[in-house]
Amino acid sequence: MSEIYFTKEHEWVKVSGTSAVCGISDHAAHELGDITFVELPAVGKQVKQFEVLAAIESVKAASDIYAPVSGKVVKVNSELEDAPEKVNESAEEAAWMVELELADAGELAALMTKVQYDEYLKSL
Amino acid sequence: MSDATTALFATPLNIQHRALGALMAPFGGWDMPIQYEGIIAEHRWCREQAALFDICHMGEFQFKGDIVAAGLEDLFTFSITAIPVGRSKYGFLLNEQGGIIDDLIVFRMAEDEVMIVVNAATAPNDCKVIQSRLKGGQFTDITAATAKLDLQGPKSREVLVDLLGGWVAEIPYFKFVQQTVLGVPAIVSRTGYTGELGYEIFLPADKVGELWEKLLADERVKPAGLGARDVLRLEVGYSLYGSDIDEATTPLEADLAAFVKLDKQFVGKEALLKQQEQPLKRVKVAFKVTSRRTPRHGFGIFDGEKQIGEVTSGVFSPMLGCGIGLGYVEPGYAPLGTSLTIKQDRAAMEAEVCTVPFFTEGSVRG
Known part of the structure; x- marks a missing residue:
């Protein structure tokens, strides 16, 4: 059973044991418009919470994607490199971007639950 | 923000755009549709079917009189008297320093009459x-009374033939006709900026809503916004006034001497003539990025760590599957095949100087 959490910068992370799978929210994908490029980190890289994890470009803008939690990159969804439009189709499911090995479950307290994130979107 | 919004002009189709759910934004002082369904979907529709653009924001002027005696012949970088009646020509209005005040198209309506179409x-x-x-x-400035709709794409001819009549099929590339459309006088010109077969239609502003609805009722037609238009025009290498050319740029620097x-x-x-005597300090080039990254207006162009120019237009090209752009560099970096590095903040990409059009497979002459 995995739990999903969101950041204010519109990343999500699904945590299951020490596996933390990350991506960007449906809202973020919609706001970006047609996504044309995704840059993923190298497997093995260590990232800290809220530091740059990946980069994304759309027809409108380029943005950084920040790590929702600290950890080591164990897997990336390299399919997105050739088919970045998948992020528009399924941002919160098929178009996951990076799997991290969760370093500190305590960091999750700094994130929002699904309910909290939906409230946050309404406030924007 | 609210002041800027209230000061914007609206085209006669503003309500229609909003009803279609368009994302609207200011462009050239006008409240314009940037996209409806999505930029890439609209771009593809134009390349495969027929895309409809509201271009009512562009300016139109009418001149009647003796073209030579009135000095109109000496106004632009090309000869108006050399344009046959029923044809149009692209070129520039320059300042004393040779800088481009605007790029425009002159339609020769009659021996003693032209219509000048300019940027908004x-x-x-x-x-x-x-x-x-x-x-x-x-x-006379006839902008307010004149509406303009562009239908661009390989299916545009058959759509217009079905709606307006077989005479549309007889219009050769870069010619126009003055015809009655929906009971009012209109100009139908076989011109465009997408690299596809296409038409630009001028008609009285109070009739444009009716033509818009009739065209959209055809299932081969979908509306497209300025976002798709920017990708389409850049794929065929056309310069955009205000981004790629301006008053501080001459046609020689912009590699547009063919229109002078x-x-x-x-x-x-x-x-x-004076500028021709010396080597140019900067020159416009076209380039392809070696990845899917997008170069954007204002990004620096580098040779290693040394900045040698700046990007003026850039998009991701769905047809080429890579970033493409225009920019200005020192002339030593202009030869075809020259490697360039394009950087802004964390984004860095490699590019190579190439020819335009970037996309050459369009239906424009079909």
């Missing part, structure tokens, strides 16, 4: 400049 943001100033240089004739006739008189000619 520059239209008020163009109007003043042209009037101040004319020595006679009747010059130096054997005729025009304001700015002396400056261009």
Whole structure:
């Protein structure tokens, strides 16, 4: 059973044991418009919470994607490199971007639950 | 913000765009649709079917009188008297320094009548400049009364033939006809900026809503916004006024000398002749990025760590599957195949100088 959490910068992370799978929210994908490029980190890289994890470009803008939690990159969804439009189709499911090995479950307290994130979107 | 919004002009189709759920934004002082369904979907529709653009924001001027005696012949970088009636021509209005005040198209309506089509943001100033240089004739700004719809794409001809009549099929590339459309006088011109077969239609502003609805009722037609238009025009390598060319840029620097006739008189000619005597300090180039990254207006162009230029237009090209752009560099970096590095903040990409059009498979001459 995995739990999903969101950041204010519109990343999500699904945590299951020490596996933390990350991506960007449906809202973020919609706001970006047609996504044309995704840059993923190298497997093995260590990232800290809220530091740059990946980069994304759309027809409108380029943005950084920040790590929702600290950890080591164990897997990336390299399919997105050739088919970045998948992020528009399924941002919160098929178009996951990076799997991290969760370093500190305590960091999750700094994130929002699904309910909290939906409230946050309404406030924007 | 609210002040800027209230000061925007609206085209006669503003309500229609909003009803279609378009994302609206200011462009050249007008409240314009940027996208409806999505930029890439609209771009593809134009390349495969027929895309409909509201271009009512562009400026139109009418001149009636003796073209030579009134000095109109000496206003632009090309000869108007050399344009046969029923044809149009692209070129520039320059300042004394040879800088581009605007790029425009002149339609030769009759021996003694032309219509001048100019960019939206520059239209008020163009109007003043042209009037101040004319020595006679009747010059009228007909922007408000004139609507413009563009239908671009391989299916555009069959759509217009079905709606308006078989005469549309007889219009050759870069010619136009004056015809009655929906009971009112209109101009249908086989011109465009997408690299596809396409038409530009001018008609009275109070009839444009009806034509818009009738065209959209055809399942081969979908509306497209300025976002798709920017990708389409850049894929065929056309410069955008205000981004790629401006008053501080001459047609020689912009690699647009083909639209300048130096054997005729025009304001700015002396400056261009002088500029020709010396090597240019910067020149416009086209380039392809070696990845899917997008170069954007204002990004620096580098040779290693040394900045040698700046990007003026850039998009991701769905047809080429890579970033493409235009920019200005020192002339030593202009030869075809030259490697360039493009950087802004964390984004860095490699590119190579190439020819335009980037996309050459369009249906434009079909």
